[in-house]
Amino acid sequence: MQDIHGKSRARLEETLAALGAWIAAILVLGVFGWILGDLLWHGWPSLSWEFVFDAPRDAGRAGGIGPILVSTALLLGICLAVALPIGFGAALCLAELAARAAWPTRLIRRSLDILAGMPSILFGLFGNAVFCVILGFGFSLLSGGLTLACMVLPLVIRSADEALRSVPAQYRLSAAALGLSRGATLWHLIVPAALPGVLVGFTLAVGRALAETAALIFTSGYVDRLPHSLLDSGRALSVHIFDLAMNVPGGDAHAYASALVLVTMLLAINLVASRLGSRWSLCRMSSI
Secondary structure (H helix, E strand, O other), X not given: OHHHHHHHHHHHHHHHHHHHHHHHHHHHHHHHHHHHHHHHHHHHHHXXXXXXXXXXXXXXXXXXXXXXXXXXXXXXXXXXXHHHHXXXXXXXXXXXXXXXXXXXXXXXXXHHHHHHOOOHHHHHHHHHHHHHHHOOXXXXXXXXXXXXXXXXXXXXXXXXXXXXXXXXXHHHHHHHHOOOOHHHHHHHHHHHHHHHHHHHHHHHHHHHHHOOOHHHHOOOOOOOOOOOOOOOOOOOHHHHHHHHHHOOOOOHHHHHHHHHHHHHHHHHHHHHHHHHHHHHHHHHHHHO
């Protein structure tokens, strides 16, 4: 009798946990749907191919966002070109080469967690002081991209570190028993197994970089013309949305349309990363 009562209580707890999870998921989807619906309602009438490719006119009230998208792509490219190799290399050192229980390793991980949660405006002030003033890059795409790289580095390192540490220890032990070197074990076993988790960190880093405003105001500037080099100033799409919504009377329609383009870019990047991770997992399963 007591055993039946215990099983009933366990089933009730599982049902309540599943119900809570479904409610949370529905609430998140509802909020996202409300935001997306609001953007579609206000931004769709202004959205067109001319809007995507034309240059802004009349402080953004007319024209499009062509140069803005170019500046955004260059900023994101600089950010990822710097942050991904450095971040993944640092994660490999933390997860595979450093002593996991040593206090310097724990201190580094705790410091990265603190840096990942710092307000972005602090990174903007840091980037302005270091890249714009000390290194002499001025308000430029290079300064903005390097600042974004500094901002997303903790996120990239910690996500890749957790993905590498989550690979079962049996992989390493089996490779050692077969006589594989540490390098071969890393590149042929550990890294491929951790790749889906690394892609999650990459997606989060791209999302934070694309949506950043405060750090770029202090580093890449406000100029909305087409940049001719990385040392030219450029306006990111998030900064353009902020400027239209806050500083330009009558710019709400184009602000909504620009926000809709930004959300579409984020959704597309998430979808591509998810598909790549799923395809990679299927390829690995079929090759085993």
